[in-house]
Amino acid sequence: METDTIRRREKQTGWLLIAPALLILAFVFLYPIGRAFWLSLFTQNLGTQLEPVFSGFNNYARMFGDGRFWYSLWNTSVFTTISISLELVFGMTFALVLNQAFWGRGFARTAALIPWALPTAVMGLAWAWIFNDQYGVVNDLLFRLGIINEAITWLGEPTRAMFSLVVADVWKTTPFIALILLAGLQSISSDLYEAHAIDGATPIQSFRQITLPLLAPQILIALLFRFAQSFGVFDLIQVMTGGGPAGSTEMVSIYIYATVRRYLDFGYGAALVTVTFLLLIIAVAIAAFFLSKSRINISGER
Amino acid sequence: MTTMPTTFLKSLNWKKVLLWTGVIFLVLFCLAPLLWQVLTSLKTNDAIAKLPTVYFPNSQQLTLDHYLILGGKFLRYMLNSAFVSFTSTLICLAVGAPAAYTLARLKIPGEQIILACVLVVSLFPYVLLFLGLLELVKFFGLGNNYLSLIIPYTAINLPLTILVLRSFFQQLPKDLEDSARIDGYNTLQMLLQIVLPMTIPALVTTGILAFIFAWNEFIFALTFITRDTLQTIPIAISKIGGASAFEIPYGPIAAATILGTLPLVILVLIFQQRIVQGITAGAVKG
Numbered sequence: 001m002e003t004d005t006i007r008r009r010e011k012q013t014g015w016l017l018i019a020p021a022l023l024i025l026a027f028v029f030l031y032p033i034g035r036a037f038w039l040s041l042f043t044q045n046l047g048t049q050l051e052p053v054f055s056g057f058n059n060y061a062r063m064f065g066d067g068r069f070w071y072s073l074w075n076t077s078v079f080t081t082i083s084i085s086l087e088l089v090f091g092m093t094f095a096l097v098l099n100q101a102f103w104g105r106g107f108a109r110t111a112a113l114i115p116w117a118l119p120t121a122v123m124g125l126a127w128a129w130i131f132n133d134q135y136g137v138v139n140d141l142l143f144r145l146g147i148i149n150e151a152i153t154w155l156g157e158p159t160r161a162m163f164s165l166v167v168a169d170v171w172k173t174t175p176f177i178a179l180i181l182l183a184g185l186q187s188i189s190s191d192l193y194e195a196h197a198i199d200g201a202t203p204i205q206s207f208r209q210i211t212l213p214l215l216a217p218q219i220l221i222a223l224l225f226r227f228a229q230s231f232g233v234f235d236l237i238q239v240m241t242g243g244g245p246a247g248s249t250e251m252v253s254i255y256i257y258a259t260v261r262r263y264l265d266f267g268y269g270a271a272l273v274t275v276t277f278l279l280l281i282i283a284v285a286i287a288a289f290f291l292s293k294s295r296i297n298i299s300g301e302r
Numbered sequence: 303m304t305t306m307p308t309t310f311l312k313s314l315n316w317k318k319v320l321l322w323t324g325v326i327f328l329v330l331f332c333l334a335p336l337l338w339q340v341l342t343s344l345k346t347n348d349a350i351a352k353l354p355t356v357y358f359p360n361s362q363q364l365t366l367d368h369y370l371i372l373g374g375k376f377l378r379y380m381l382n383s384a385f386v387s388f389t390s391t392l393i394c395l396a397v398g399a400p401a402a403y404t405l406a407r408l409k410i411p412g413e414q415i416i417l418a419c420v421l422v423v424s425l426f427p428y429v430l431l432f433l434g435l436l437e438l439v440k441f442f443g444l445g446n447n448y449l450s451l452i453i454p455y456t457a458i459n460l461p462l463t464i465l466v467l468r469s470f471f472q473q474l475p476k477d478l479e480d481s482a483r484i485d486g487y488n489t490l491q492m493l494l495q496i497v498l499p500m501t502i503p504a505l506v507t508t509g510i511l512a513f514i515f516a517w518n519e520f521i522f523a524l525t526f527i528t529r530d531t532l533q534t535i536p537i538a539i540s541k542i543g544g545a546s547a548f549e550i551p552y553g554p555i556a557a558a559t560i561l562g563t564l565p566l567v568i569l570v571l572i573f574q575q576r577i578v579q580g581i582t583a584g585a586v587k588g
Contacts, residue, residue, distance in 0.1 A: 010409070011408065011410055017404045020397045021397045025419075027457070033431070110574045111328070113578070114333060114336060117514055117563075119566075125539065125540060130338060171331065228426070231427065232426075233427075234521050235536075253429035276427075277430050
């Protein structure tokens with residue numbers, strides 16, 4: 001009887017303590033997503049004097065024929081795939097380096113945190129300056145190395161603009177992956193490597209047979225986080241190319257923002273948000289499935 | 303007998319060379335873009351536009367003008383960013399810590415569902431949220447009001463705060479709370495007087511991460527704040543423009559970059575260890 005009231009009171013206190021957090025999360029995350037689902041069934045743009053008019057699935061039908069949407073989806077996929085692959089390779093290299101004992105390791109770790117800590121929008125400008133076609137340091141270095149004879153345009157040419165964005169993104173986010181992988185590396189017992197080496201395994205064999213399998217959960221987690229962020233990449237594109245030249249680096253996020261803010265097409269913007277959200281959720285579900293298969297509980301328990 | 307040590311030496315050297323190549327590449331890769339901004343910010347306009355590029359400016363090519371030109375206005379942006387980031391961090395900790403305690407200790411129904419939601423929510427790109435938030439901001443008349451940034455910033459930092467603090471609370475010995483309960487403390491008193499004081503290191507860690515994320519946020523600040531005097535650092539810097547569209551003032555932008563990111567660099571230098579712990583705890587526990 002007594003423990004029952006205590007438990008009930010504890011439960012009440014629990015709800016009381018968690019309520020403010022849940023309220024804020026609901027306001028900022030759930031409402032906008034739910035609202036986008038609802039608004040995507042309406043046409044609300046300059047044609048309707050910005051008044052919502054119910055139009056069923058018209059926005060989605062329009063999306064099927066919207067070449068610009070498919071192009072932006074393609075650009076996002078290209079950007080995400082290439083940058084995440086590179087980040088994984090670089091991040092793994094950095095993690096392996098930082099896992100060694102060497103003089104000045106603390107400094108190297110601090111240096112590795114710098115790109116992560118700086119604002120993407122601001123450093124995007126720094127990268128635009130680095131890739132500047134007239135005075136950019138990239139052109140100067142390539143020129144000095146004798147690789148190019150005259151200044152080349154980086155941000156004004158579709159393929160090279162995409163390349164520049166990928167470089168900037170890899171710079172910005174590799175530290176994040178490196179740190180997560182490093183935490184994983186540190187949890188692998190060195191006994192395993194010693195035993196494996198006694199069995200005659202080369203370092204490369206050890207890496208493939210011990211490190212990679214045991215690091216699978218961390219790799220998946222890093223990929224999951226990075227995929228979600230990269231799929232919604234906005235700041236970097238907005239300040240470096242604005243989606244240009246001629247839409248060749250326009251990501252879904254940039255298209256959504258332009259649809260809402262420049263064309264004031266709220267209904268269609270909401271439909272774009274909804275579709276992007278669903279694509280993301282599907283990807284997260286797939287990743288979560290593989291995570292559970294790699295036998296780590298997502299909340300770190302059991 | 304003689305071949306053994308030499309091959310050993312050779313393999314040792316080879317490994318060292320590889321390691322130091324990696325270290326040097328890592329440090330250069332991470333710091334070069336920022337160092338380039340430092341150098342640009344100190345060069346005169348003539349030196350910036352000189353070809354071939356000037357890597358080691360002489361005394362006539364150095365100047366502090368780009369910093370001076372930013373003026374008091376830039377101080378205003380710094381204060382704006384500091385205020386918004388600091389306030390949202392405090393609210394985030396005040397709201398997140400009790401929530402984390404509930405999820406760690408007090409058994410409430412639906413705990414696992416709440417936790418899963420918190421996890422998934424932390425993956426949402428902000429661009430999916432700004433449309434709905436824009437409507438809310440308009441509805442409540444919060445345009446050009448810092449609440450339109452403080453509330454979203456609190457929210458985007460809540461998932462990490464809750465996850466990190468929850469795992470910290472779980473590691474605390476339960477005996478302490480049990481004996482406090484015998485001494486007649488209720489849950490709230492126990493949280494405030496016993497648990498939270500022991501949690502200060504974890505609060506500092508998550509607080510630093512929240513502050514950095516808030517300082518760097520771009521899309522909400524771009525959308526909800528239009529008045530120049532209220533702008534935060536990322537927006538203010540991205541809006542520095544020249545006299546014409548073709549003339550981009552790289553010197554002032556570089557100087558603004560250095561000043562605007564100085565607080566973050568200082569935080570990284572002081573709290574390197576804690577930040578690493580926070581990132582890994584958030585991601586791995588999450």
